[in-house]
Amino acid sequence: KLSNKIAQDGRPHVLTEEGLAKLVVQDAESYQRILNALDRAEAVQGIRAGLKSMKHGTGRSARKVFTDLRRKHKIPRDA
DSSP, rough: OHHHHHHHHHOOEEEEETTTEEOOOOOOOOHHHHHHHHHHHHHHHHHOOOOOOHHEEEEEOHHHHHHHHHHHHHHHHOO
């Protein structure tokens, strides 16, 4: 019954135990939308942090990052 109700209305349902919220049940499509929104929010947060870092001159250039990675992993420059 609960599965059909969730599929119909698309809203999450809170299951309680002794009057306290214990579990939230929702359809897979809604859950995936939440995960996608979280991914986007984390990406935006990372971009903002990078822009702030560059604005304050605390970031590293891509050239420096790639040079350090090549050195760390012993990758020749022409590879």
